[in-house]
Amino acid sequence: MLATCVIQPIDMIKVRIQLGQGSAGEITKTMLKNEGIGAFYKGLSAGLLRQATFTTARLGTFRILTNKALGQ
Structure with a gap:
């Protein structure tokens, strides 16, 4: 779950890149x-x-x- 919290912002930027909203830097600045x-x-x-x-x-x-598998 910690990994999900860490990766979430990166994943949001990735999705917006895939939607064609710009580069990672542009998207990050715009979102903020x-x-x-x-x-x-x-x-x-x-x-x-x-x-x-x-x-x-x-x-x-x-x-x-x-x-x-161990027969327990």
């Missing part, structure tokens, strides 16, 4: 000027929910399969 620092973290709750769901499911499945 017009929308503030919070613009970089829009959608963070969805990313954190995804991580919580997928990571929990992955770890739970791993434990179950490991226990079956």
